Amino acid sequence: CTKKAKMAKDNTNGLAMCRVLLAELEAHQDAWPFLTPVNHKAVPGYRKVIKKPMDFSTIREKLANNQYLNLETFIIDVNLVFDNCEKFNEDDSEIGRAGHNMRRFFDERWTELLM
Numbered sequence: 001c002t003k004k005a006k007m008a009k010d011n012t013n014g015l016a017m018c019r020v021l022l023a024e025l026e027a028h029q030d031a032w033p034f035l036t037p038v039n040h041k042a043v044p045g046y047r048k049v050i051k052k053p054m055d056f057s058t059i060r061e062k063l064a065n066n067q068y069l070n071l072e073t074f075i076i077d078v079n080l081v082f083d084n085c086e087k088f089n090e091d092d093s094e095i096g097r098a099g100h101n102m103r104r105f106f107d108e109r110w111t112e113l114l115m
């Protein structure tokens with residue numbers, strides 16, 4: 001097949017992996033803080049501190065709207081969820097710990113799927 005066709009196949013495989021990884025993230029017991037956008041009316045300071053909010057439902061929406069070019073652009077958004085969490089929450093807090101647990105789970109899973 002041509003290089004272009006191979007690229008297209010890789011992107012198809014990459015997007016299939018995005019769906020698998022997102023479903024596993026959503027099913028994780030520590031996913032609850034990340035399933036929906038943070039309600040900035042209920043969480044004082046969030047809108048000021050976090051410049052690029054991201055959550056699993058927004059990622060699912062973007063995936064459904066074909067807004068991820070490949071696995072890399074998907075991983076950037078998932079990491080944004082965890083980076084925002086670390087910025088806004090103490091490590092020693094329920095949501096802070098959930099973020100660390102989810103990041104560790106995600107890093108282990110996508111490297112397993114790729115290796």
Ligand SMILES: Cn1cc(C(=O)NCCCNC(=O)c2ccc(F)cc2)ccc1=O
Nearest residue numbers: 032033034035036038043084085088089095
């Ligand atoms: C990531 N982050 C989240 C919050 C936060 O307060 N998030 C809402 C938690 C409440 N949401 C739930 O409890 C829930 C949601 C869906 C579901 F299916 C089950 C439970 C605050 C700061 C922050 O940095």
